[in-house]
Amino acid sequence: MIEPLTPNTQAILLLTAPLIAGRGETSRDLLSLGEYNRLARILREKQKQPADLIGPEARKLIELCAQIFGRARLEALLGRGFLLSQSVERWNARAIWVISRADTRYPRRLKARLKEDAPPLLYGCGDIALLEKGGLAVVGSRHVDDELISFTENVGRLSAETHRLIVSGGAKGIDQAAMHGAIVSGGDVAGIMADSLERAALARDNREPLMEGRLVLISPYDPAAGFNVGHAMQRNKLIYAVADVALVVTSDFEKGGTWAGAIEQLERLRFVPVFVRNGANAGKGNSALLSRGGKPWPNPRSGNEFGMALVAAAESVAAEPKQDTLPLTLREKPIAYEVTPVTEPTKAKAEKLALIGPDAKPSPETNLLNTVREILRRELIEARTDDDVAVLLAVTKPQAKAWLARLVEEAILEKVTKPKPVRYRTAKGPDRLL
Numbered sequence: 516m517i518e519p520l521t522p523n524t525q526a527i528l529l530l531t532a533p534l535i536a537g538r539g540e541t542s543r544d545l546l547s548l549g550e551y552n553r554l555a556r557i558l559r560e561k562q563k564q565p566a567d568l569i570g571p572e573a574r575k576l577i578e579l580c581a582q583i584f585g586r587a588r589l590e591a592l593l594g595r596g597f598l599l600s601q602s603v604e605r606w607n608a609r610a611i612w613v614i615s616r617a618d619t620r621y622p623r624r625l626k627a628r629l630k631e632d633a634p635p636l637l638y639g640c641g642d643i644a645l646l647e648k649g650g651l652a653v654v655g656s657r658h659v660d661d662e663l664i665s666f667t668e669n670v671g672r673l674s675a676e677t678h679r680l681i682v683s684g685g686a687k688g689i690d691q692a693a694m695h696g697a698i699v700s701g702g703d704v705a706g707i708m709a710d711s712l713e714r715a716a717l718a719r720d721n722r723e724p725l726m727e728g729r730l731v732l733i734s735p736y737d738p739a740a741g742f743n744v745g746h747a748m749q750r751n752k753l754i755y756a757v758a759d760v761a762l763v764v765t766s767d768f769e770k771g772g773t774w775a776g777a778i779e780q781l782e783r784l785r786f787v788p789v790f791v792r793n794g795a796n797a798g799k800g801n802s803a804l805l806s807r808g809g810k811p812w813p814n815p816r817s818g819n820e821f822g823m824a825l826v827a828a829a830e831s832v833a834a835e836p837k838q839d840t841l842p843l844t845l846r847e848k849p850i851a852y853e854v855t856p857v858t859e860p861t862k863a864k865a866e867k868l869a870l871i872g873p874d875a876k877p878s879p880e881t882n883l884l885n886t887v888r889e890i891l892r893r894e895l896i897e898a899r900t901d902d903d904v905a906v907l908l909a910v911t912k913p914q915a916k917a918w919l920a921r922l923v924e925e926a927i928l929e930k931v932t933k934p935k936p937v938r939y940r941t942a943k944g945p946d947r948l949l
Contacts, residue, residue, distance in 0.1 A: 523564055523618065525566070526567075526593070527616070527636055528599055528613065530546045531546050532545070533740070534737070544592060546592070548634075550584065557580060557583075558576075561576075564949065577589050606738060609716050610716060612643070616633055622646040622647060624646070624897060634735030636735060637735060638738050639731060640715075640716040640732045645705050646731060647899075648703065649680065650680025651679055651758060651759070651761070652683065653690070653764060654773050654777070655766065656771065657686055663765055668695060668696030673821040674693075674697050676702075677906065679702075679825070681694060681702060682704075684747075698729065698730065704730050705757060706730070707757065709747040710741055712732060712740075716738070734750075735753065751772060751773075751776030755780045759907075761780065763789060765792065766798070767800045790812040829893075830886050884921070887922075890908070891927070891939075895941045896940070897940060900937065
C-alpha cells in the first residue's frame with residue numbers, strides 16, 4: 516500500500532515537479548534546485564515549512580517570497596492542485612511512491628553526503644529501506660561485449676552471496692548486467708534511474724523482486740520523463756552517495772557519463788573508495804582512472820574474497836568525508852528514537868590506559884580496533900543492526916557485537932533501542948533538511 520503524501524511533499528511537488536499526467540506541456544516556471552533551496556532557507560528563518568505555503572498562512576508567506584520569486588509565479592505553481600491529483604492517481608496505479616527531503620523516510624545518506632544538492636523529491640517503487648544498506652555501486656558503459664556482461668553479472672552474483680546491495684543506474688549494458696546478476700542470485704538491488712521509472716516499475720522482470728522487497732527503483736525525476744543527458748549526468752552522484760564502495764567496469768577516456776561521474780567522485784566528492792577493472796584489456800579510460808586515484812579491482816573469485824576486498828577498501832580510506840551539520844527541518848518531528856545514554860570510562864579503565872604510557876606501540880589488536888572504529892564511524896551514518904555490521908566487516912556476529920559495545924562505551928556510536936530491532940549509529944548523526 517502506498518502511503519499518502521505528506522503536506523510538505525505536496526507543496527514541494529507543486530513548486531518543483533513537472534507533474535506529467537498526460538501529453539500536456541509542463542510548466543516552465545518550476546523552481547530549480549537552487550531556487551528551492553533559497554525558498555527553504557527563507558521558510559526556515561521564519562520558522563515555517565513548505566506545507567505552510569498551502570495552509571492558512573499561505574497568502575502571507577507568498578507575499579513574503581514574492582519579491583524574489585514573483586507572486587504570480589508562486590500562485591500559479593501552488594494552484595496546480597488538480598494536476599497534482601491526476602499525477603498522484605497515475606503514480607498510485609503503478610505502485611510508485613513519492614517522498615521529499617522534508618520527510619523522515621528520506622535516505623539519510625543522501626542528505627549527509629549531498630546536503631543541499633540532495634534532490635528535493637524522490638520517486639520510487641519497492642522497499643525504500645534498501646537504500647539504507649549501503650553496498651557496491653557498479654557503473655560502466657552502455658555498449659559492451661558479452662565478456663564484460665558476464666564479468667559484471669558475476670560481480671552481482673558475488674554481491675548477492677555476501678548479502679550486499681548492488682547499486683546501479685538501470686541503464687542498458689553494465690548497469691543492467693550488475694542488477695540482473697544480483698537479482699537472479701537472490702540478492703538486493705537499488706536502481707537509481709535517470710529516466711523512465713514508470714516503465715521500469717511495470718516491467719515484467721522487475722515484478723517479482725519488487726514484490727519480494729529485494730529491489731527498489733528510485734529517481735529524482737518525474738516517473739514519466741524520458742532520457743535526458745543532463746539528468747543522466749546528475750544521477751551519477753546519487754549512485755555513489757548511496758553506496759559504500761564503487762566499481763567502474765569500463766569507461767571511455769575523457770568523455771561520457773561514466774568517466775565524468777568517476778572523476779567527480781575521485782577528485783571532488785570522494786564519498787567512497789572507487790575500484791576500477793584493470794588488466795590488459797581494460798582500455799584507456801580505465802587506465803586513466805587508475806592513474807587518478809582508482810584502486811585496481813582484485814577480481815575476487817568467491818564471496819569470501821569479495822567481502823574481504825570491500826572491507827579492505829573501506830579500511831584504506833585515510834580521511835573520513837566531511838559531514839557538516841545540516842539545517843534542521845523546521846516543525847518536522849524526528850523519528851522517536853530512544854538512545855541509550857553513554858557512560859564515561861570508569862576510573863579503573865582510565866588508570867589502566869595511563870599505565871600504557873604515551874610511547875607504547877599499539878598492538879595488532881589496537882590497530883584493528885582503530886580501523887574498525889574509523890569504518891563504523893563513517894558507515895553508520897544511518898542506524899544498522901549488529902547483523903548488518905557483521906556482514907559489513909565480514910566477521911562473526913559475536914565479534915561485531917563486542918566491537919559495537921566497545922564503541923558505544925567510547926561514545927563513538929550510540930545505541931538505538933526504539934523502534935526495534937536494536938541498532939547502532941554514529942553519535943550525533945546528521946540533522947534533516949527541508
